[in-house]
Amino acid sequence: xxxxxxxxxxxxxxxxxxxxxHLTSDLVSRNESTIKGVGDDAAVLGFGGRxxxxxxxxxxxGVHFNLVYTPLKHLGYKAAVVNFSDVYAMNAQPRxxxxxxxxxxxxxxxxxxxxxxxxxxxxxxxxxxxxxxxTTSSMTGLVLxxxxxxxxxxxxxVYRSGAGINDLICVSGNLGGAYIGLQVLERERVMFxxxxxxxxxxxxxxxxxERQLKPEARKDIIALLKELGIKPTSMIDxxxxxxxxxxxxxxxxxxxxxxYSDKVPVHEETRRISQEFGIDPLIAALNGGEDYELLFTIPxxxxxxxxxxxxISIIGHVVEAAEGARMIDSHGSVVALQxxxxxxxx
Amino acid sequence: xxxxxxxxxxxxxxxxxxxxxHLTSDLVSRNESTIKGVGDDAAVLGFGGRxxxxxxxxxxxGVHFNLVYTPLKHLGYKAAVVNFSDVYAMNAQPRxxxxxxxxxxxxxxxxxxxxxxxxxxxxxxxxxxxxxxxTTSSMTGLVLxxxxxxxxxxxxxVYRSGAGINDLICVSGNLGGAYIGLQVLERERVMFxxxxxxxxxxxxxxxxxERQLKPEARKDIIALLKELGIKPTSMIDxxxxxxxxxxxxxxxxxxxxxxYSDKVPVHEETRRISQEFGIDPLIAALNGGEDYELLFTIPxxxxxxxxxxxxISIIGHVVEAAEGARMIDSHGSVVALQxxxxxxxx
Numbered sequence: 001x002x003x004x005x006x007x008x009x010x011x012x013x014x015x016x017x018x019x020x021x022h023l024t025s026d027l028v029s030r031n032e033s034t035i036k037g038v039g040d041d042a043a044v045l046g047f048g049g050r051x052x053x054x055x056x057x058x059x060x061x062g063v064h065f066n067l068v069y070t071p072l073k074h075l076g077y078k079a080a081v082v083n084f085s086d087v088y089a090m091n092a093q094p095r096x097x098x099x100x101x102x103x104x105x106x107x108x109x110x111x112x113x114x115x116x117x118x119x120x121x122x123x124x125x126x127x128x129x130x131x132x133x134x135t136t137s138s139m140t141g142l143v144l145x146x147x148x149x150x151x152x153x154x155x156x157x158v159y160r161s162g163a164g165i166n167d168l169i170c171v172s173g174n175l176g177g178a179y180i181g182l183q184v185l186e187r188e189r190v191m192f193x194x195x196x197x198x199x200x201x202x203x204x205x206x207x208x209x210e211r212q213l214k215p216e217a218r219k220d221i222i223a224l225l226k227e228l229g230i231k232p233t234s235m236i237d238x239x240x241x242x243x244x245x246x247x248x249x250x251x252x253x254x255x256x257x258x259x260y261s262d263k264v265p266v267h268e269e270t271r272r273i274s275q276e277f278g279i280d281p282l283i284a285a286l287n288g289g290e291d292y293e294l295l296f297t298i299p300x301x302x303x304x305x306x307x308x309x310x311x312i313s314i315i316g317h318v319v320e321a322a323e324g325a326r327m328i329d330s331h332g333s334v335v336a337l338q339x340x341x342x343x344x345x346x
Numbered sequence: 347x348x349x350x351x352x353x354x355x356x357x358x359x360x361x362x363x364x365x366x367x368h369l370t371s372d373l374v375s376r377n378e379s380t381i382k383g384v385g386d387d388a389a390v391l392g393f394g395g396r397x398x399x400x401x402x403x404x405x406x407x408g409v410h411f412n413l414v415y416t417p418l419k420h421l422g423y424k425a426a427v428v429n430f431s432d433v434y435a436m437n438a439q440p441r442x443x444x445x446x447x448x449x450x451x452x453x454x455x456x457x458x459x460x461x462x463x464x465x466x467x468x469x470x471x472x473x474x475x476x477x478x479x480x481t482t483s484s485m486t487g488l489v490l491x492x493x494x495x496x497x498x499x500x501x502x503x504v505y506r507s508g509a510g511i512n513d514l515i516c517v518s519g520n521l522g523g524a525y526i527g528l529q530v531l532e533r534e535r536v537m538f539x540x541x542x543x544x545x546x547x548x549x550x551x552x553x554x555x556e557r558q559l560k561p562e563a564r565k566d567i568i569a570l571l572k573e574l575g576i577k578p579t580s581m582i583d584x585x586x587x588x589x590x591x592x593x594x595x596x597x598x599x600x601x602x603x604x605x606y607s608d609k610v611p612v613h614e615e616t617r618r619i620s621q622e623f624g625i626d627p628l629i630a631a632l633n634g635g636e637d638y639e640l641l642f643t644i645p646x647x648x649x650x651x652x653x654x655x656x657x658i659s660i661i662g663h664v665v666e667a668a669e670g671a672r673m674i675d676s677h678g679s680v681v682a683l684q685x686x687x688x689x690x691x692x
Contacts, residue, residue: 008455009454011449011454011458019458019481031474033442033497037476038477038479045442045477048396049395049396050393052393052398054477054493054495055478056446056478058447060482063483095379095380096379096391098400098493100404108356108357109355109359112365112369113369129377130370131380131384132384132388132389133366133384134402135365136405136409136410138406138408138409139408139409140485141486143448143484143491145402145491151379151393
């Protein structure tokens with residue numbers, strides 16, 4: 001390991017991406033079947049037929065979910081869907097799922113069944129087979145680790161690295177809802193802790209709550225793009241917020257980007273409830289995460305095919321790396337995007 | 347889920363295998379590429395070329411390992427090797443590894459690097475590529491979840507289900523050492539907690555400590571069998587003790603077995619140190635687990651090829667299911683094997 005570069009032994013100085021990069025920076029492939037390792041939504045493997053994509057995701061109680069307001073069935077469903085989303089982001093189809101769980105002593109069989117019923121519902125809805133896993137005890141909270149396997153023909157695969165200059169930057173659906181839904185749940189949790197006799201006031205928040213608790217992977221967008229004969233030049237799913245995902249595409253494609261804040265799709269419910277919390281909905285969209293929409297780039301020549309599609313928004317275009325990753329805000333000012341948040345350039 | 351069958355909501359009434367069976371009993375495959383799902387050492391997938399095997403394993407601090415006496419590098423090495431062992435047990439070659447970790451706040455970067463250095467060493471030694479993973483925080487202890495992908499030609503794959511009547515039951519290496527090694531470590535931990543100024547007394551225990559802390563997967567046995575032109579009729583790796591693994595093979599092959607206690611291979615160091623702890627080394631071999639040796643069956647006609655191989659012991663043979671899973675002990679008495687322990691038949 002190249003420890004020389006690091007000044008500190010504190011993991012938080014690196015951040016999640018920095019940590020993975022640090023730990024895997026000098027990996028060498030030993031097998032022909034390893035086509036693409038660390039660094040995209042999924043790894044790509046080849047065993048002589050269709051390409052195999054594989055991705056894994058870990059969710060820990062108290063970090064990724066709070067059992068106070070997360071129904072166990074929803075938790076299972078979401079854990080599975082989040083993994084499927086990684087496979088769609090490669091323009092591949094999820095096929096198999098492996099599920100590992102570490103359960104603390106508080107878990108009853110019926111609770112585990114609830115989690116599994118959510119996982120199985122997701123598998124049913126997305127046509128995926130549950131083929132394995134591991135169940136073990138944990139000293140404390142619940143930890144879920146899911147691994148999904150998908151497949152695609154070689155020529156169908158889309159990586160993060162193919163964005164070309166002038167390509168249009170597209171986003172499916174709308175952003176920020178999952179983050180605002182989380183704010184609603186957190187507010188109710190705090191209220192409940194103070195006043196245990198109160199009923200949670202969740203009426204009228206259905207849309208953002210569903211975005212947070214029961215997200216869907218955009219299988220339909222992958223199917224639509226195929227139907228339209230469009231193969232994106234690059235693609236990623238939006239799990240950590242638009243800003244951070246745009247940076248990944250820029251970095252791995254060796255490009256910059258220019259997006260327009262008023263083109264970033266935000267649902268009217270998200271906008272309305274954002275105001276209630278005094279949150280700029282644009283910030284929720286850029287940094288909130290967990291929307292599991294697809295962010296992808298297409299050549300300008302394909303504008304006509306997607307330009308009038310309600311489920312796809314064109315939010316900007318790809319530029320030279322030297323121009324950086326920038327956003328034009330509603331006043332026409334240029335701001336630099338950052339993995340979390342952005343800085344005014346003055 | 348078929349809840350009707352269960353009387354209790356307590357997970358421990360089911361046990362680990364019972365729980366997985368309960369949660370996955372009525373699964374239906376939706377994809378052609380799903381060849382074999384839950385129930386063997388690994389799932390088997392087919393995407394048009396070589397068969398893909400995949401297996402996942404989760405290890406939790408305080409349950410599977412104790413950081414008081416487990417060096418982090420060894421922990422990483424073992425976590426990887428344990429997964430590779432599942433792939434060899436399918437008569438396949440491990441090719442890729444995905445690693446997810448949930449880290450509590452006590453973990454420094456250098457500690458994570460230590461774990462990774464062990465994982466990477468194992469990958470190097472076994473020719474496996476690290477292709478992905480996830481790193482996240484946990485509210486408490488360390489949880490590791492590893493997924494391994496391997497490949498084999500269709501005709502090479504060996505399942506747990508193929509044991510035929512009269513097939514010879516073979517075990518690689520020797521058994522019980524890892525369990526006895528764990529006893530040594532536990533004794534030192536207890537001593538250390540009482541007398542913090544004492545140095546651990548681990549001299550003279552090298553063999554069993556290595557069996558516990560740095561096990562190896564039997565890649566060499568898979569290579570040897572290939573060289574000898576032997577394809578086992580069934581195979582499993584010994585992670586939970588010989589008894590339990592024999593039961594898996596019997597159950598999935600629809601057979602019974604008869605083994606001889608004096609044929610069960612135990613290393614002389616394991617035997618010596620067992621006495622120190624007042625443990626019957628045979629119990630350590632049958633129920634101890636974590637030896638990661640291979641248990642397999644071969645047709646009687648292949649006796650000549652393995653009969654004189656020091657690294658392979660023939661411990662008995664496969665019988666009709668109606669005869670059950672039995673062991674002839676050193677006094678010639680017949681005892682019934684159980685997943686954990688055994689009962690005298692009188």
